Amino acid sequence: MTTQPPSTPPLTPQFCFSTAAFRDFLRISRSAIDDPITQHLNALVTPARAGFDPSSTSQRGARPLSRQIDPRSCQDFKNRVLFPSWQARSHVLSYCALVATSPDPDDPEAALREAEKESNRERVVNERLDPYSGRFFPKEARTEHLASIVRMEQGVENIVRTRTWGIVRERCGEPATTWEQALAGWRKTRDRLPLQESRET
Template sequence: MAFSHPAAISNVTSHAQAPQPGDNDEGVPAGLPPHPDMKSHSDNLPALTPAFCFSTSTLKDFLRTSRATTDDTISQQLNTLSRPPTFNPTTTTSRQPSHRLIPPNTLTAFLHSTLYPSWSTRTEVLSYCAQVAAQPDPNDPSAAEIAQDNEVQGARTVDERLDPYSGRYFPKESRVEVLAGVVRNERGVEAIIRERTWDVVKSRSTDGMSGLTWQEAYDRWRQQKT
């Protein structure tokens, strides 16, 4: 039985942030590394560059599309893996389960060919962008504006006795700070989505996936690949 991989997102970087002053010809800010495998990525993995990560709308669109093609439709995909029960008049008076269990080999093949690779791709994207967010970014186009705002704020005379709100100052975030916040939030979303998906998978497994959590099962698959 053949299983289709999640739809390839070939144009995911088409809306990436345009190169900024100080970027090289590929839009990679100086001092920030491209992904080591960016030239040989799979069809489902976008070309990982700092420009891709800094375009946080593109990053979130990729994650949203990937989740929609696997996790959000997990019940429908699992339904295609099990045959509908044959009619048996002797069982019509008994309560039937609301879903059909999937043969272990069939379910394992689906997890290994479709679900886990999709999770792996999103993990790799978020890990790379987290590394980008942790690197110095001297070419941030908003750096001069942020520095000027901080200088102006530092020169202000603040007297909270006259104005309790005069000491409040919310500096503009640099693009690495914005990216770090997006990655942190998306990792939280990812954990929730995988937990929900795994509950569905366990409900269709003949042995409840041996009581494994999604993290344990996913880690086993990764270890088998290495």
């Protein structure tokens, strides 16, 4: 397989707050790895060594493609492409979630929000004359905005991985595991063999 997962961008708070860049990385990674998962798996199918069998045309039911994929090819694809891609996206999501819950002293609109709050405290509220005069909707902090985007992208990620793993399980003959269990198992194996991986890479 020549497919490689997109490289993880340098992670900084500014990357997360630039929500277009943050979401573009996730979108590009998904469109490169998960969206065309069927094509990736089809590329792993090896031709039958025995050659074409003419009698096969008389059989209505085609042999499942999953039997034609070498298990070693499936495992190699998961280890080198699929799981590293998921791990990279998990790392980005976790980092930006942390940024969203951390203090943000460099928020350029912090002073503006404080001015809005101060102005609101000085407002005269008379709900008898104006039932809407007591309402105040302060401008959302960029950390709050980022947190809502991270939550949404985490939900999308779960849906994407569930779909992808369902196809991988079907085509590669995987045991009845969830994608969370499979990824956790890969992480454990990777962490146990750091020296071997460093030599291979």
